[in-house]
Amino acid sequence: MADNAKIASTVIKEIGGKENVTNAWHCVTRLRFNLKDRKLAQVDAIKDIPGVMGAQFSGDQFQVIIGNTVGDVFEEVENVLGGTGSASGSTEKESIVSKLMDIISGIFTPILPALAGTGLIKGLLALALTLHWTTATAGWYQVLYMISDSVFYFLPFFVAVSATRKFKTSEYLGLSVAGVLLYPTMVNAYNAISAGKKVAAITLFSGVNVPYVNYTSSVIPIILGVWFLAIVQRWVKKWMPDAITMMFTPMVTLVIVVPVTLLVFGPLGTYAGNGLAVGISWLFTHAGPVAGLVLGATFPLIVMTGMHYAFVPIVVNNFKVLGYDATIFPINFVTNMAQAGSAFAVAIRSKNAATKQLATSSGISALLGITEPAMYGINLKKKKPFYAALAAGGIAGAFVTFFAVKAFAMAGLTGLTALPVFISAKTPMNIVWLAIGITMSFVLSFIFTLVLGFEDDVVAAPSATKPVKKVAAADKTTVGGATILAPVQGTLEPLSSVADDTFAQGIMGKGAAIIPEDGEIVAPISGKVTVLPDSKHAVGITGDDGTELLVHVGIDTVELGGKFFTAAVKAGDHVTAGQKLLSFDLKQIKEKGYDPTVMIIVTNSNDFTDVLPMNESGVIYPKEQLLVAIK
Template sequence: MKDYTELAHFIIEHVGGTENVKALTHCVTRLRFILKDESIADTNALKNNDEVLDVIQKGGQYQVVIGNHVEDVYDKVIEVGKFVNDNSSDDTKKQGIFNKFVSIISGIFNPLLGLMCACGIIKGLSVFIAALGLISNKSGTYIIINSTGDTVFYFFPVFLGYTAAEKFKMNKFVGAAIGTALVHPNIIALKGAAPLFAVLKGTIFQSNVTTTFAGIPVIMMSYANTVIPTILAVFVASKFEKFFKKIVPSVIKSFFVPALTLLCGVIITLLIVGPVSVWISDALGHLFYFLHDLSPMITGLVVGSTWQILVMFGVHQGITPIMINNIIANGYDNVICCMQAVPFVTCAVVFAVYLKTKDKKLKKTALPAAISSFFGVSEPSIYGVTLPLKTPFIITLVSSGIGGAIMGALGSTMYTMGGMGLFAFPAYINPKKGFDMSFYGTIIAVVVAMVIGFVTTFIVYKDKNSENEATTEKKEEDIEEFITQEVFSSPVRGNVIPLAEVKDEVFASELTGKGVGIIPEEGKIYAPADGKVTMLFKTNHAIGLKTKSNADLLIHIGIDTVNLEGKGFTAVVKEGDVVKKGDLLIEFDKEFLKANNYDDTVIFVVTNTDQFQDVLVGNEKKADSQSELLAVAV
C-alpha cells in the first residue's frame, strides 16, 4: 500500500493545522472536515496538489476529494494529526438550518454506509439466488444468508444509537444501549398485548395503547428497523447526560450518570419521543409516496437529473436517510431509488470521451474513472472528466433524468439497501415475487440511459484543440489576430512544451486550466502582464496574478517542489502587490532543484479558463520575456 504520510501532512497543514480541525470523517471518496475557521484553509494549495481531486465547501463541511483510496489517506491523516476518530462535532452555530441538518445526518450515517452497503449486497445475493431457483426461500441456506444481510437493518437502532451518540457528544455505549432497549424482545412483546384503547382514530397515525408505565399510557411502536426514533431518543438522552454530569458527585459519576441517562432516555422515548418520531417517519413516507403517486415519471426525472449535482456538493447525505427510512418503515422505496442510472450513465459518458479523445492524458484519466463509476463511485469521473469538460456533465444530467423517468414510469422499486453501482441491482428484486417489473424496469432504464449518454457524447464531444482545425491552425500562425482581451508573455526564459507533456497529472489534464509548460533556462520569474498578486504560496514556489481582463494566472515552479518547504525560492513581491509586465516576481535556484532531483518545469496556466470564450496557446517553441504564449479571448 502506498505511504500517504506526506499527503497527510500536506492536507493537515493546508486546512489550517490540527488546531483548526474540529472534526474529521470520510465517505467513499472524500475527507470531510469541520473546521473552526474555513477562511484560513489554503483551498488553492489543496486543489493544486496532484493527489487531491477537488475541494468543496458545502453543508458546513470542508470536503477534500481524494478518490477511491480515501480510507487509506483518512487513516494516515488521523495518525499524523493525532485526531480522535470522532464524528461528534456540534459546530452548528454559524450554520444555517439546512447545513446543520446535513452536518448531523452525515456524522450519524457516514460511519454506517459501508456496512449497510455490505449487508445490502449479502441480502440482495440471497434474494437473487432464490429468484433464480437455485435455493428455496424456505431453506436454511437462504435464511442464514438473508438474516446475515438483514442484521444491520433489524438492529439498526443499536448501530444508530452508537453513531448518534458520537455526533451528540455523549457516551457512545449508552447510545447503543438505548437503541438496544428499543428492540428488546420484552419491550417488543408489549406491542402485541391486547389494546387498552386507541389514539388518533381514523387517521394514518392511529395507534394502540397496550400498556402503562407508572399509570401513564404507553403507545407502543415497532422500533426495529427505525431511523428517526433512535436519533431523537439519543439526542434527548444527550441532554439528560449533560445535566446529570453537572449534579452527580464525582465519586459515583462513572456509573450513576450512565444509569440515570439510560433510564430517563428509554422512558421518555417510549412515552413521548418514540411515538412522535414514528409518526414523523410515517408522515415523511406518505409525503414521498404521495408525490410519487401524482406522477412517478416526473418524480423519477427530478431525482435522476439532480442526483449528480447533489453528490457533487455532498448534500446527498441529507437525502439518503429518506430512502433508508422508506425501506425500513415500509419495506421498499420507489422514489429516491430512481437515481440508480446515474453512475452507469456517468460510466457510459466518460467511456465515450475515452474512445473519442486523442488527448493521452485525458484517456489515462477517463478509463479508470469510467470503471470506478460502473461500480458506483462517480467522483473521479465528475471531477476528472465530465465537470471540467462541461458538455459531458450536462449530457450526464439529462440522460440520468431520462433513466429516472423510465424507472418511475415502470415502477422500479428498491427492497433493501443495496451495494453501489453493479452491486445495487439485486436490491430491486422483489423478495416475494422474484424477478418482476421492478427489476426489469430498472435494467431497461439503466440501459436506455447509458445508450443515450454514450451515443450523444460520442456524437457531440470533440477535443477543444480539434473543434475547428482551420481556426486552430490560424491561431498558431498569428495569435494576435484573434485576441480581443489580453495577451500574456512568458514568465520565464526557456523551451516551451505542451501542457499535456508536463509530468503532473492535474496540470497535464487541464484540471487547473489551459496553459503551457516551460523548461527554464534561468531561475527568474517575471510578471507576464500588468496585474495584482492575489496568491503567494508560503513556500514561494507558486504565485497567482489577477490581470486587467480578470484572468487568474498561476505560475507554478517545478513538480512537487512544495516539499522543499521554500528552500531554493525567494519571493521579490508579496501578496497584494500591484506589478507591471516584466517585473521580477520570484527567484529560484535551478541547480538546487536539480541536485535534489526535482523537475524544474514552470507551469503557466489560466486557472479560470471557463470564464472566457477561449484561452489561446501560441506556437512558440523558445520563449523569452517578449514571447506571447497565452491569451484570453471573449
C-alpha cells in the same frame, strides 16, 4: 501509491490546523470537516495537493474529494487530529438546514459499508431464489439471510453508535437506549398485538401507558433519543459530585432518558418516519415521471454538494415502512450510468491520449457507482458532457419512475454490482425495467456527448512524440518544454496499467511506469529533493525549471517502513539528472509480495499543456528520454 500521511497532514494544515477542526469523518469519496473558522481554509491550496481531486464548502461542512482511497487518507487524518475532532463547537453560526444535513450525513455515512455489504447479500439471495438455485429452508440460505438481515433488523444499535459520536456523548449509554427499544418485552408485545392478541400494558406516571411500537430497522426514534441523551448527560454532569459521577451520572441519565424516549421520542419518530415514507411514495405515485425527471436531472448537482447522503435515512425508512425504495436508489442508479456514458464518449472522441486514459478509467469507476472521478475529472471540466449526463439522467429517471422500479435492499455504491438488490421473485419485470433504464441513460448520455461535442485538450505536435534514444544533457528542452529522463532500467508500461487507481487514473498527475530490472534509481531531472519519506520508497524533486516530479518505487511499499531501501541523498539536496537517488533490493521486495513497478509522475501536470511519453512500450535505460512536459 499516494503518500496518505502527507495528504492528511497537508490538508489539516491548509484548513487551519487541528485546532480549527471540530469534527471529521468521511464517506465513500470525500473527507468531511466541521471547522471553527471557515475563513482559515485555503481552498485553492487544498485543490492543488497531489491526491486531492477537489475541495468545497457545502453549507457549513468542508469537503475534500479524494476518491477511492479516502478511507486510507482518513486513517492518517485521525492520526493527525488524535481523534475525530479537537473542539466542541464552531465559532460561526450554522443555519438550521445546514446543521441538519450535517448531522444526518455524519450519522449515516459510517454505517453505509455494513448496510451495503449485507444488502448485497440479500440481493444475491433473492437472485438465488428466483433462479431456483436454493430454497428458503436450506441451511446455508438461512445463515446467509441472518447475515443479510442482521444490520437492518438491529439498525438502532448501529445508529446509536454513530449518533453518540456525532452528538459527543457516551456510546455505551446510547447502546443502552437502543437496547430498551429492541428489548424482547417491546418486540414480543408488538408482534402479539399485530397478531390480534391482548397484551398487558406498561404503565408509568399514574396511568400513562408505554406505546408498543416496532423499533426494529428504525432510525428516527434512536436519533432523537441519543440527542436527548447528550443533553441530559451534560446537564447531570454539571451538578453531580466528581466522587460519584462515574456510577450515578449514567444511572440518573438513563432513568430520565429512557422513559421520555419510550413515551415521546420513540412514538413521535416512528409516526414521523411512517408519514415521510408514505408521503414520498404518494408523491412519486401521483407525480410519477415528472418527479423522476426533476430528481434525475438534478441528482448529480446534489452529489456535487455532498448532501446526497442526507437521502439515506429516507431510503432506510422506505425499506422499513414499504419494504422497498422506489425513489432514490433507482434514480441514483440511472444518473450514475449517465456520468459513465458521457465519460466513455469523451474517451472515444478525444484525440488526447491522457484524456482518453482518464475518461476510460473514470467511466469504469462510474459504472461501479463512484462518479466523482468522471464528474470532476472529465464531464464537469468539459461542461457539455456534464450537461448531456444531466439530460440523460432526467429522461431515464422519468422512465424508471413511470415503471415504479424498486430496490429491495441497501446496496451502498449504486452501480452494476448493486443489480441483485433489484431482483424479486414476486415482480420479475422489476430488474428488466431497471436494465432498460440504465441502458437508456448510458446510451443517451453517450450520444448527447458525441452530438454536443466538447473542447478537447491540445495535442502536441508529432515531432514532440518521436522517440529519442540517448540524451546527453539533462536540462535539454523539447518543443518549449522539459525533458524527463528514465530513472531506472526496465520495461515501459502505460501509467493506466498500474495496479493503483491513484496513479492509473492520473489523480496525482500524468506520467509513465517502468517495471524495473535492477534496483538503482537515478534523478530524472536536475533540481532540489523536496520529498524523501522515512520509508525511502519515493523521492520528490522540484526541477530547476519548475517541474515537480515524483518517483515512486513499488505499490504499497511504504508498508515496508524503509526495509530494503537505501537513500543516497537527503531532503534539501540539489541533484543533477542521472545522479543516484536511492537503491532497493528488487528480489526481496518481490519475495515479500510487493509490486515493484516504478511510477514517474509530473505532479504539477496542470502547469503544462500536456505531459507525453516519448515511447509507449519497450525496454528503456537510465538517462533515456522518458517524458516530455510541454509548456
